[in-house]
Amino acid sequence: MHQLEQLQRSFVVARKDVWIYYAKGPVMVFGLIFPLFLLMAFTIGRNMTVKDLFPGLMGMAIFFTSTAVGPAILPWEARSKTLERLVSSPVEVWALLLGDVFASFVFGLLISIIPLAIAILMGVDVLYLMVFGSGMILATFCFASLSILLSVYPPTDVPATVMMLSSLVRFPLVFISGVFIPVEEMPDWARTIASASPLTYFIDLARYSTTGISYYSIPTDLGVLTALALLFLVVSIKLHERFLPQRLS
């Protein structure tokens, strides 16, 4: 009963985040345009079809939208003096953070539907809709959890510091995750590194959904995404609980 009550309050936190941080024109435009520009930068002149581009485009859309704002929420709340108010309310830290994750998840999922719809209109045929849908949901939740983990340290109230440090993690992840080169075409050392990135598994699922070919097995892709989502969530809750007093001081 108590946990259910806390879960309900985490939805309240999520709705607050959407109102305050996500439902803004520039944030939404960034979520749509940025992955597209990044993809164009690496594909123009390489004679690739929309079908070839689809896994990378969807991977980047989901990854960048669901991690776009999440790392900045807690520093921003600390800066604008609303975090202390929030922490003194009867909401557990885990529920507070889960709310932030839900908000990133909803934003990432909704914005990513747009490039998906455009790709389908341009002739991309999603052969395994259930696999793709499950992968999309799991990956968005996984990246949303990662976004909260990225704001743990330093426990600052300067959003720009956290965003800069989170970019240092997010951009390299894109390059090692098979967005531009399929995992099977990578050298062994790169393949080992790619296996550490959650984005790799979603791109593998997206490629399977349109071509029927994947590097990892589908249960592996889904299982790793689930495991990493839980790992990011649990670790970020534990670390935030530890560092929250420092952020508030």
Place this chain on the structure above:
Amino acid sequence: MEAIEVDNLTKRYGGSTAVDSISFKVEEGEIFGFLGPNGSGKSTTIRMLTGIIKPDGGTAVIMGHDIKKDAIRAKQAMGVVPEMSNAYVELSAWNNLMLMGELYGVPKRDREERAKELLKQFGLYDRKESPARGFSKGMKQRLILCMALINQPSVLVLDEPTSGLDVESSRLIKDVIRELNRAGTTVFLTTHNMEDASQLCERIAIINRGVIAAIDRPEGLKQAAAFQSIELSFNRTVFAEDLSNFSCVKEVKKMGDKFRLYVEDVDLTMDCIMDYARSHDLKIVALNTLAPSLEDIFVSLTHKNKPGED
């Protein structure tokens, strides 16, 4: 039942002890003031009581709920106005209240009725749809107080509620605190304003360097003071050093054309003043004996320019 029961509460930061085994009780329906200079451990204590930071030792129980073991129920019983607090400036006054109501699990109908009442009571109802961004400091503070009251708390914790506010907002907030207290709400507040503390609080605790220096009723603290003061003015200018030479005078402060003498024995000092006036052919224009103010007590207990020790 005690509304707040603090026993040996301790908080350490690195090698220093911010709050050192403090203990006190606040009765239900009481207005309790918690005073202390900057860095005395006042805000750290409030943060522990409100569950924002965890104590390193001791216990704090709010309406029967231990803040460490049963933090959510303890928080549920409280309304909190933290010192460093703000409303969500992007949201309207109404939406800020709805958000807080939902976080405290107040049913929709109740929170809407309560929000309407509170906004009217605090003079914000006409601006309920305006984003808090456009509110003055006084309006924001009133809104934050509304947010703290949306759950009809048994205990209201206020950290510097009138700090930096205009006279109108400050007076409104004090009136509401008294009104809430009459209705049975226990109020725990910190303030730097001794006048506010003296007017509002039934009992006061003074904390200094992490330990409680005194707990009593404001008048009790004044009576227990080992010094009184005399305010006097002569018809001509005299030197403060002359008055300092009186054996029973501990300290002399020049205040415009008047002097304030901090003394241990009023009767003896009066004799000295009379002798001095006669021997220097001076006329006494004004002479008042004054009980120590709460500010005097505070300064005395916190060892800042302690009267008589300079």
